[in-house]
Amino acid sequence: MKNLTWTCHVCDKERPDEKIGVATGILKDFANARINIRFCNDNATCTEVAREHALRGEFIKPTEKSRVKCYACNKPIKLKDLGCMTRQNNKEYWFHNNIVCLIRGKMKGIL
Ligand SMILES: [Zn+2]
Numbered sequence: 686m687k688n689l690t691w692t693c694h695v696c697d698k699e700r701p702d703e704k705i706g707v708a709t710g711i712l713k714d715f716a717n718a719r720i721n722i723r724f725c726n727d728n729a730t731c732t733e734v735a736r737e738h739a740l741r742g743e744f745i746k747p748t749e750k751s752r753v754k755c756y757a758c759n760k761p762i763k764l765k766d767l768g769c770m771t772r773q774n775n776k777e778y779w780f781h782n783n784i785v786c787l788i789r790g791k792m793k794g795i796l
């Protein structure tokens with residue numbers, strides 16, 4: 686079995702599962718939409734930045750190289766259109782920052 690790795694949303698490094706923590710918050714301006722921010726749990730800066738963003742309900746933008754698709758409409762998400770990302774059962778779900786996609790996410794039971 687391949688070792689599970691995740692990318693830290695703060696420093697953008699790929700780390701083994703046990704070195705990654707997740708800070709959870711509620712997305713600003715959209716109650717009940719969770720955001721999960723990954724961070725290196727052995728790096729104080731990554732931890733602090735991630736927790737602060739989660740607390741404020743702001744997501745840390747992914748890098749251009751991490752191409753993601755919206756789980757609701759299945760179209761690619763540009764950085765400026767990213768509304769929400771959440772992690773369930775080690776799978777990531779991304780959504781556009783528009784009400785239709787976010788509501789579809791809610792209806793699918795993801796958000
Ligand atoms: Zn990091």
Ligand SMILES: [Zn+2]
Pocket residue numbers: 755756757758759760780781786
């Ligand atoms: Zn969408």
